Amino acid sequence: MNTLRFQALTKVAERKPKSVPAYNIDEFAKYVFNEEAMRQYLSHKIMKHVLDASTHGIKIDRKYADDIAKGMKEWAVSKGVTHYTHWFQPLTGSTAEKHESFLNIEEHKPVYEFKGSALIQQEPDASSFPSGGIRNTFEARGYTAWDPSSPAFIVENGDGAGKTLCIPTVFISYTGEALDYKTPFLRSLHLLETNALSVYHYFDKEAKKVTATLGIEQEYFLIDKAFYTARPDLMMCGRTLVGREPSRGQQLEDHYFGSIPARIFAYMVEVEQEALKLGIPLKTRHNEVAPAQFECAPIFEEANLAIDHNQILMELMKRIADKHDFYIIFHEKPFAKVNGSGKHNNWSIGTDTGKNLLSPGKNPKDNLAFLTFFTSTIKAVYEHNALLRASIASAENDHRLGANEAPPAIISVFIGSQLTQILNDILEGKETETIRKEVDFKLKKIPEILIDNTDRNRTSPFAFTGNKFEFRAVGASANCSAAITILNTIVANQLAEFKNEVDTQIQAGVKKDDAIINVLKEYIKTAQPVLFEGNGYSEEWVQEAEKRGLFHVKTTPHALKAYISEKSKTLFEKTHVLSEKELEAHYEVFLERYTKKVQIESRVLGEMVLNQIIPVAVEYQQKLAQNVITLSQLQLNHTAKPQVDIINRIAKHVAIIKEEVEKMIDERKIGNKIENVAERAIHYCEKVKPYLESIRYHVDKLEFIVEDSAWCLPKYREMLFMR
Numbered sequence: 001m002n003t004l005r006f007q008a009l010t011k012v013a014e015r016k017p018k019s020v021p022a023y024n025i026d027e028f029a030k031y032v033f034n035e036e037a038m039r040q041y042l043s044h045k046i047m048k049h050v051l052d053a054s055t056h057g058i059k060i061d062r063k064y065a066d067d068i069a070k071g072m073k074e075w076a077v078s079k080g081v082t083h084y085t086h087w088f089q090p091l092t093g094s095t096a097e098k099h100e101s102f103l104n105i106e107e108h109k110p111v112y113e114f115k116g117s118a119l120i121q122q123e124p125d126a127s128s129f130p131s132g133g134i135r136n137t138f139e140a141r142g143y144t145a146w147d148p149s150s151p152a153f154i155v156e157n158g159d160g161a162g163k164t165l166c167i168p169t170v171f172i173s174y175t176g177e178a179l180d181y182k183t184p185f186l187r188s189l190h191l192l193e194t195n196a197l198s199v200y201h202y203f204d205k206e207a208k209k210v211t212a213t214l215g216i217e218q219e220y221f222l223i224d225k226a227f228y229t230a231r232p233d234l235m236m237c238g239r240t241l242v243g244r245e246p247s248r249g250q251q252l253e254d255h256y257f258g259s260i261p262a263r264i265f266a267y268m269v270e271v272e273q274e275a276l277k278l279g280i281p282l283k284t285r286h287n288e289v290a291p292a293q294f295e296c297a298p299i300f301e302e303a304n305l306a307i308d309h310n311q312i313l314m315e316l317m318k319r320i321a322d323k324h325d326f327y328i329i330f331h332e333k334p335f336a337k338v339n340g341s342g343k344h345n346n347w348s349i350g351t352d353t354g355k356n357l358l359s360p361g362k363n364p365k366d367n368l369a370f371l372t373f374f375t376s377t378i379k380a381v382y383e384h385n386a387l388l389r390a391s392i393a394s395a396e397n398d399h400r401l402g403a404n405e406a407p408p409a410i411i412s413v414f415i416g417s418q419l420t421q422i423l424n425d426i427l428e429g430k431e432t433e434t435i436r437k438e439v440d441f442k443l444k445k446i447p448e449i450l451i452d453n454t455d456r457n458r459t460s461p462f463a464f465t466g467n468k469f470e471f472r473a474v475g476a477s478a479n480c481s482a483a484i485t486i487l488n489t490i491v492a493n494q495l496a497e498f499k500n501e502v503d504t505q506i507q508a509g510v511k512k513d514d515a516i517i518n519v520l521k522e523y524i525k526t527a528q529p530v531l532f533e534g535n536g537y538s539e540e541w542v543q544e545a546e547k548r549g550l551f552h553v554k555t556t557p558h559a560l561k562a563y564i565s566e567k568s569k570t571l572f573e574k575t576h577v578l579s580e581k582e583l584e585a586h587y588e589v590f591l592e593r594y595t596k597k598v599q600i601e602s603r604v605l606g607e608m609v610l611n612q613i614i615p616v617a618v619e620y621q622q623k624l625a626q627n628v629i630t631l632s633q634l635q636l637n638h639t640a641k642p643q644v645d646i647i648n649r650i651a652k653h654v655a656i657i658k659e660e661v662e663k664m665i666d667e668r669k670i671g672n673k674i675e676n677v678a679e680r681a682i683h684y685c686e687k688v689k690p691y692l693e694s695i696r697y698h699v700d701k702l703e704f705i706v707e708d709s710a711w712c713l714p715k716y717r718e719m720l721f722m723r
Contacts (some may be wrong), residue, residue: 005715007226008224008229008718011224012226012718013722015224015263017266018266018323018324019266020266020269020270024273025276027276028276028277028279029276029278029279030079030277031079031154031279032153032278033072033075035047041072049061049064050148054148057149060146062120064116065117065120066116068119069119072114073165076152077112081163082102082163083102084100084118084166085097085098085099086169087166088144088170088180089181090129090179091586092129092130093479093593095311096124096129098122098124099164100118100122102114120145121144122144122169123143124144130589131173131585131589132592133584142174144169145169145170147168147170147304149305150308153279154166156274168308170183171183177579178582184481184582185484188488188489189212189304189488191488191489191492192210192349192488192489192495193211193212194492195493195495196349196495197210198495199372199495199498199499200351200357200369202369203372204369209352210349211302211350211352212303212347213302213306214302214303214306214307214347215297215306215345216297216298216309216310216480217296217297217342217344217346218297218343219288219295219476220294220328221292221293221294221329221331221334222264222267222294222326222723223292223720224325224719225327227327227718232607232608233605237601237604238330238396239329239333239335241601241696242605242695242699242700242713243713244700244703244704244715245338245716246715249291258287263326263723264294264723267326270324271296271317272296275313278309278312280312280313282297282298283298283299284297288341290338291720291721292719296313300348310343314330329341331476332394332399332400333399335716335720340400341400341477342400342473342474343475345474345480346469346470347470357369357370358467359466360467371520372516373495374464375520375527376491376495377494378413378527378531379494379523380490380494381411381530382526382530383527384490384567384568385412385550386411386562387567388462388483389410389551389559390560390561390563391482391486392478392482393559394475394556394594395593395594396475396477397473397478397556398554398555398556401554407462407473408541408542409473409552409559410461410550410552411530411550411551412460412532412536413462413464413531413532414462414464414532415463415533419464423524427521427524485577489571489572489575490571498523502515502519505519529548529549530550556681556685557678557682558685560587560591560594561678563583563587568583588677591681592677595680595681598684598688598689599671599684602688602689603668605692608713609657609699610661613699614654614657616706616711616712617654617706618650618654619710620706620707624650625643625647628640628647646705649705653699653701653705657695657699657702660691660698667688671683
């Protein structure tokens with residue numbers, strides 16, 4: 001009984017909720033170098049220059065850099081900061097930072113110093129990050145460059161051990177190519193906002209700026225860290241490679257929106273308070289569908305800030321989880337047979353005049369503007385559904401898509417019956433009266449409820465939800481930049497085409513509103529195949545989607561090919577969001593990451609099976625065999641049949657597991673010799689990965705057979721239900 005599993009069970013049974021500080025709204029953005037902080041530490045002229053750079057994209061003049069850096073340093077030091085770092089988002093999928101001290105020596109005395117040159121750029125080793133061949137090992141130079149549109153912030157490291165000033169930056173190679181997620185994302189953002197403003201001027205000449213907004217819902221699992229340390233698969237892979245589903249999982253539907261357990265609640269409160277200090281406006285918290293699964297979501301923000309905040313939040317949640325003796329799991333499918341985790345991206349576009357361009361209006365002009373951006377988005381998704389599918393492809397998300405409330409690996413758009421009727425009426429030239437329904441509960445004390453224009457379809461990967469599109473297919477561990485860069489780009493490109501087509505008709509003498517309606521009719525007609533209102537999980541939809549010509553690929557190596565299709569290359573060449581060299585590099589990086597993920601899982605599973613599972617099974621088998629021998633000596637052979645049967649079943653599963661592991665290793669060796677990155681990823685997907693499931697099947701059978709006290713790994717019922 002003295003195994004890590006039972007030690008973990010003892011620890012977890014004794015856990016108590018941690019005490020946490022009271023929620024204090026006055027601390028909002030306490031650790032953010034925002035306008036309020038700049039007003040105290042920068043002159044009015046320099047502050048305006050920084051705000052202009054942030055709001056209007058005006059380049060920071062280097063002559064002001066020293067003064068900006070000095071003010072930022074003085075603010076940071078006043079908060080107890082000793083170090084600074086350029087905080088960037090390389091193609092590893094996580095954030096990166098190299099801490100530098102403010103410390104300098106002048107005339108043999110220590111002083112704090114921060115120069116403008118250090119603020120504006122630094123030089124991390126580019127060859128040590130994924131580059132897809134852009135940088136060779138011997139070509140180390142790369143640059144991080146300050147992104148003033150996302151404010152600097154302070155991170156507390158550990159329990160008051162120190163504070164670091166983090167400066168959001170882009171990361172580019174010595175030759176200027178993007179080596180990160182942020183650079184192409186900022187390009188796509190600028191393109192979208194420029195093209196959207198140009199189109200919106202058909203309806204309102206007063207608008208000066210259009211901004212993409214984003215609200216990111218973050219799902220996650222929390223388990224006790226004692227269980228985590230007893231599970232090599234969770235430690236190395238972020239998911240369980242073996243584990244029999246518990247008798248009770250999520251089938252009673254009692255966890256969703258249920259009462260939040262005390263330890264979890266204490267954790268959530270501290271996350272919210274620390275997020276508040278960083279200016280992250282968390283709005284909701286609740287139990288998700290699967291046991292031990294939860295969700296938090298912020299208020300909508302400008303898209304660049306929203307993505308930075310999500311990356312900051314994930315790191316914050318990890319650190320605070322450890323403090324509360326939890327391990328947080330962002331993997332898309334950490335536990336089999338229960339819900340996986342997504343990161344729903346609620347995306348919209350709005351103007352500086354306060355107009356949400358994806359919100360239906362109360363007058364014909366506003367509704368025509370809404371229909372323009374609404375329909376153009378649908379058309380963009382139809383034209384580039386393969387590329388949008390590629391943007392959410394990963395080894396982790398392959399386990400999630402198409403099961404347990406996750407959308408399928410087919411990109412379709414859900415808009416609801418009312419908006420479907422409106423689009424059909426436009427096609428037929430009919431007028432539609434928009435009516436917001438009311439529901440009467442027939443109960444005197446319950447007020448009438450207003451019904452939204454659309455229902456919610458949880459099986460839709462891209463759903464319109466009243467005043468925004470919800471891109472539900474993005475995985476919980478992903479950097480949202482990858483998906484939203486593609487979404488921004490395809491919509492921006494479609495808006496440019498829309499304007500060109502409308503202008504052509506206007507020049508031919510067609511009235512503006514008539515020209516807009518004419519183009520929208522063509523878009524509605526063309527994009528019909530991508531609109532789907534039904535059950536995305538059904539086999540009928542898979543067959544129907546293929547008839548409609550929609551891209552349907554279940555696995556990442558094949559889905560990623562859309563990045564380098566001629567259609568995608570033409571799109572990116574036209575929009576300048578990614579050069580062909582960058583596109584090829586990103587494709588290669590994503591393929592390599594997929595291969596390495598499957599490779600690691602294969603190695604870990606092999607080690608677990610040979611070092612833990614088989615020895616435990618054989619030991620129990622020997623125990624049963626000794627019992628059979630004893631019964632034989634007592635001339636009770638006829639009573640030993642059940643034991644003999646179990647011995648045989650164990651022997652069968654052990655033999656198959658050992659054989660499958662050896663075959664898996666052989667396939668891995670073959671794959672490692674394949675030089676072509678795409679072919680190697682496909683080999684791992686089709687020849688190595690299947691063994692993970694087949695081996696798991698037999699291990700889970702052993703877990704059911706072997707006595708509980710002998711099993712060495714924490715079980716699902718313990719990890720999911722002991723909190």
